[in-house]
Amino acid sequence: xxxxxxSPRYKITETGRQVTLMCHQTxxxxxxxxxxxxxxxxxxLIYYSAAADITDKGEVPDGYVVSRSKTxxxxxxxxxxxxxxxxxxxxxxxxxLRRSGGKDTQYFGPGTRLTVL
Amino acid sequence: LAKTTQPxxxxxxxxxxxxxxxxxxxxATNDYITWYQQFPSQGPRFIIQGYKTKVTNEVASLFIPADxxxxxxxxxxxxxxxxxxxxxxxxxxxxxYFGSGTKLNxxx
Numbered sequence: 001x002x003x004x005x006x007s008p009r010y011k012i013t014e015t016g017r018q019v020t021l022m023c024h025q026t027x028x029x030x031x032x033x034x035x036x037x038x039x040x041x042x043x044x045l046i047y048y049s050a051a052a053d054i055t056d057k058g059e060v061p062d063g064y065v066v067s068r069s070k071t072x073x074x075x076x077x078x079x080x081x082x083x084x085x086x087x088x089x090x091x092x093x094x095x096x097l098r099r100s101g102g103k104d105t106q107y108f109g110p111g112t113r114l115t116v117l
Numbered sequence: 118l119a120k121t122t123q124p125x126x127x128x129x130x131x132x133x134x135x136x137x138x139x140x141x142x143x144x145a146t147n148d149y150i151t152w153y154q155q156f157p158s159q160g161p162r163f164i165i166q167g168y169k170t171k172v173t174n175e176v177a178s179l180f181i182p183a184d185x186x187x188x189x190x191x192x193x194x195x196x197x198x199x200x201x202x203x204x205x206x207x208x209x210x211x212x213x214y215f216g217s218g219t220k221l222n223x224x225x
Binding site: 033035041043044045048049050056058059090092104105106107108109110111 | 145149151153158159160161162163166202204211213214216217218221
């Protein structure tokens with residue numbers, strides 16, 4: 001049971017470069033999410049997707065782009081990275097139709113630690 | 118948006134019961150209350166969920182009063198391994214807001 005994976009786990013880039021973080025889940029969950037967690041703070045939702053080809057903004061979408069051509073993948077792209085985007089990025093998935101664990105339970109990946117120099 | 122408010126941090130000792138309260142004044146009729154636990158360098162994981170009154174599972178209890186404007190996560194007899202950040206999340210249709218969480222520090 002592979003679950004949900006993220007790659008890379010660590011990334012260092014420079015200001016202005018484009019970066020893509022990958023997220024892959026094997027459960028065929030309909031919903032997928034991207035959060036960022038800054039040092040010592042809670043999680044803030046960047047984007048989410050209710051199904052393939054359906055995405056919507058969260059709290060902090062500026063500077064990020066997402067796509068979801070396949071149910072299992074949900075890449076997050078930083079079009080022109082800035083230092084303020086240094087953070088840990090978590091991907092999650094959920095399936096509102098499943099009851100195990102609770103309604104709309106989100107299952108999180110291990111995170112990607114991104115540093116923008 | 119049903120934002121949540123929790124204490125920033127709490128201290129406890131091993132063996133004690135810990136209660137963490139979350140305020141969610143703008144909760145909607147169809148929203149559920151869900152609690153997650155996060156250890157350092159890991160993603161959050163589901164603990165418990167409820168709609169009203171009391172829910173209990175093998176790790177925690179969740180108390181929700183009739184007006185549902187708050188909820189209390191109860192951890193019985195905590196151990197050092199319960200040291201983590203606990204998030205209260207109000208879940209509704211396309212509503213996902215984690216908030217800042219409560220950092221629980223369990224001391225020996």
